[in-house]
Structure formats: C-alpha cells, structure tokens
Amino acid sequence: MIDIINQFNIEGEIKSYEIFGIGHINDTYKLITTTDQEYLFQKINHNVFKDVSGMMKNIQRVTNYLPSAFDRLGISSQETLRLIQTHHKENYFHHKTGYFRMFDFKSHLKSRDVPESEDQIFEGAKSYGFFLKALSDFNPFNLIVTIADFHNLDYRIRNYEKVKLKIKNLKSHPAEKQMALVKSLSQQLLPIWSLDAQSLVQKRVTHNDTKFNNVLLDEMSKGCCVIDLDTVMPGIVHYDFGDGIRSTCCTAAEDELDLQCVSLDRNRFLAFKEGYLEGAKDELSATDIEFLPLSGAYMAFIMGLRFLTDFMEGNRYYKINYPNHNLDRCKNQFKLSYDILDQLNDLK
Ligand code: ADP
Numbered sequence: 116m117i118d119i120i121n122q123f124n125i126e127g128e129i130k131s132y133e134i135f136g137i138g139h140i141n142d143t144y145k146l147i148t149t150t151d152q153e154y155l156f157q158k159i160n161h162n163v164f165k166d167v168s169g170m171m172k173n174i175q176r177v178t179n180y181l182p183s184a185f186d187r188l189g190i191s192s193q194e195t196l197r198l199i200q201t202h203h204k205e206n207y208f209h210h211k212t213g214y215f216r217m218f219d220f221k222s223h224l225k226s227r228d229v230p231e232s233e234d235q236i237f238e239g240a241k242s243y244g245f246f247l248k249a250l251s252d253f254n255p256f257n258l259i260v261t262i263a264d265f266h267n268l269d270y271r272i273r274n275y276e277k278v279k280l281k282i283k284n285l286k287s288h289p290a291e292k293q294m295a296l297v298k299s300l301s302q303q304l305l306p307i308w309s310l311d312a313q314s315l316v317q318k319r320v321t322h323n324d325t326k327f328n329n330v331l332l333d334e335m336s337k338g339c340c341v342i343d344l345d346t347v348m349p350g351i352v353h354y355d356f357g358d359g360i361r362s363t364c365c366t367a368a369e370d371e372l373d374l375q376c377v378s379l380d381r382n383r384f385l386a387f388k389e390g391y392l393e394g395a396k397d398e399l400s401a402t403d404i405e406f407l408p409l410s411g412a413y414m415a416f417i418m419g420l421r422f423l424t425d426f427m428e429g430n431r432y433y434k435i436n437y438p439n440h441n442l443d444r445c446k447n448q449f450k451l452s453y454d455i456l457d458q459l460n461d462l463k
Pocket residue numbers: 135136137138139140141142143155196218219220221222224225226328329331342343344
C-alpha cells in the first residue's frame with residue numbers, strides 16, 4: 116500500500132491511512148500526510164469497471180470542465196473533485212494488485228448515508244440538479260460508457276433470466292417470492308425504459324448513481340460537491356432523479372428488514388423535487404418532467420432486480436455484510452417500488 120501511495124504526487128510523507136466511507140463498490144481510504152494534507156485514496160473495483168483507463172478519462176474530462184461551467188453560470192456554491200496525478204503524470208496507477216487513484220480529500224465537507232432533514236435533501240438534490248445543468252453543453256457522446264446498459268430494464272431482465280436458468284430447484288429457492296414479482300412490476304415501469312430506448316427525451320451527461328451519500332455537504336448542510344463520478348456517462352434525467360428519490364426519500368435504509376417501515380415519504384419527495392428542479396432549472400422538457408415521479412419506482416425496481424440477480428448468482432458484485440444481504444436489499448427496493456407506484460397520482 117505504501118509503495119502504491121508513493122506513486123502519487125502527495126505533499127509530505129504518509130502519516131496514516133484508514134478505511135473510509137461505506138460505498139458498495141470501491142475500497143476507499145483516507146490518507147493523512149506528515150504535513151497534515153488529507154487525500155482520498157481508492158482501489159478501483161476492476162470487476163465492475165472493466166475499462167479503467169476510459170473511466171478515468173471521463174472523470175478527468177468532467178472534473179476539468181465543471182469549475183469553469185459553474186463559474187460561467189454564476190453557481191458559486193459547487194465544488195468539484197480534483198484528481199491527484201502520479202509522478203508519471205497519469206491519473207491512476209496500475210499495480211499488479213489492481214488499479215488505484217487519488218483525490219483531494221474535502222475535509223470541510225461530509226457525506227451522510229441517511230439524510231437528517233428536508234433542508235439537507237433539498238440542498239443535496241440541488242447539487243445534482245446543478246451538476247446536470249452545468250454539463251448540459253458537454254457532448255455526452257464524448258464520454259465512454261463505463262457500464263453498458265447500466266439502467267436498461269430490458270437488459271437487466273435478460274440478465275436475470277439468464278442467471279435464473281442456471282438455478283436447479285426454483286421452488287425451494289429463498290428468493291422464490293421476489294422472482295414471482297419481477298414480471299408484473301417490470302411491466303408497469305416500461306414507460307421509463309421507452310423514454311431512453313425510443314429516444315423520446317434528450318440524452319444528457321448524467322451521473323447515474325445519485326445516492327444521497329454521493330454528494331458532500333458543508334457544515335450548514337448545503338450540498339456542495341457531487342462525488343463518485345465512475346458512472347458519469349450518457350443517460351436520461353430520469354436515472355438521476357429516480358435514483359435520488361429511491362435513495363433519499365425512503366423512510367428507511369436500503370437494507371431495512373421491516374418492510375412496513377419502507378415507503379416513500381411525500382415531504383422528502385417534495386424537498387428533493389424542489390431542490391433538483393431549482394438546480395436543473397430551464398433544462399428539462401415537459402416530457403422529462405411528466406415522467407419524473409415514475410422514475411423513482413423504475414430506479415427502485417432496477418436496484419431491487421440487480422440485488423436479486425447478484426444474490427442468485429452468489430453475491431459477486433456488491434459488497435455484502437451477511438449472506439442474505441442482497442436478498443434483503445431486493446425485498447426492500449421492490450417494496451419501495453410498489454409504494455411509489457401506489458402514490459403515483461399524488462406525486463404527479
Ligand atoms: P463507492 O463507489 O464505493 O461508493 P465513493 O467514491 O462514493 O465510493 O466513496 C466512498 C465514500 O467516501 C463517499 O460516500 C464519501 O463519504 C467519501 N468520499 C469520497 N470522495 C471523497 C472526497 N474527495 N472527500 C471526502 N470524502 C469523500
């Protein structure tokens with residue numbers, strides 16, 4: 116680890132490093148140096164991100180572009196991640212044990228796994244809205260697709276069916292009940308799939324992983340810096356809005372076991388909607404806006420299906436804390452998807 120860290124252009128010498136944050140994908144560490152500089156050091160999950168070089172080019176391009184775009188738009192509240200280069204002027208280091216990268220650590224900012232107030236939700240959502248707006252003149256097709264078909268429902272279903280075929284005894288499978296829900300639930304969500312598949316709305320640069328803990332807030336709880344840029348690629352606004360809703364406006368955590376506690380909180384939804392629309396102001400079409408409420412149900416379903424497929428496949432993708440963790444996450448997200456569908460008319 117020390118050898119790897121020393122490949123990067125850091126100020127001072129290594130004082131300490133420790134595991135940091137609770138992302139499901141990368142291995143993240145906070146590094147402190149002898150000159151009290153702080154860095155965010157990550158081992159990239161190469162199983163998930165096959166083209167590390169392409170992904171890092173995306174991140175470099177977007178982080179180079181954003182500061183001047185925020186300036187141009189007079190958005191002074193938003194910061195941008197800054198990559199630290201290696202001594203060989205690369206933005207990542209390939210070691211025999213994997214791929215590594217480093218960012219400035221934003222010591223004055225902090226992410227929350229669960230929002231503490233509606234104000235925080237408003238501010239976090241506004242940051243994601245600003246992110247979309249600031250990148251509106253950036254050609255999405257200049258970015259590589261880091262995970263193909265990431266939010267494509269048709270692909271996710273096909274992949275799930277493929278995994279299901281390999282299971283010998285479906286009747287006594289622990290996920291039998293969840294498998295029985297897939298068809299009917301997915302059919303109700305097809306309108307969002309069509310928006311992208313039939314090009315009914317604009318393709319944009321989207322973040323695609325707008326969980327509440329992927330935005331850093333300041334001490335006044337104002338959203339200030341969108342992070343976790345691995346999945347920034349072409350998409351539609353519904354992926355960002357929907358993922359924000361499902362991860363921020365639920366009354367319980369993503370792996371809450373008591374499903375009676377899992378529902379969409381309307382006040383949180385209102386706060387998220389107001390914040391996002393304030394940030395993304397004037398960017399969205401009438402069709403974009405019409406389908407925003409349904410996007411929450413769509414993204415909750417996509418996540419539930421991905422958790423289910425990973426569980427059926429032996430938990431290869433997501434980090435888990437216990438054997439049935441992915442199954443529990445699936446139950447939770449399917450419940451949330453149903454709940455959003457139940458409330459759809461009010462949310463509209
Ligand atoms: P993952 O892809 O595994 O979710 P993230 O890039 O989101 O990894 O990082 C994990 C956590 O580390 C984040 O939720 C956040 O709390 C923290 N984090 C990431 N980047 C920074 C940074 N530059 N400054 C401060 N904290 C950060």
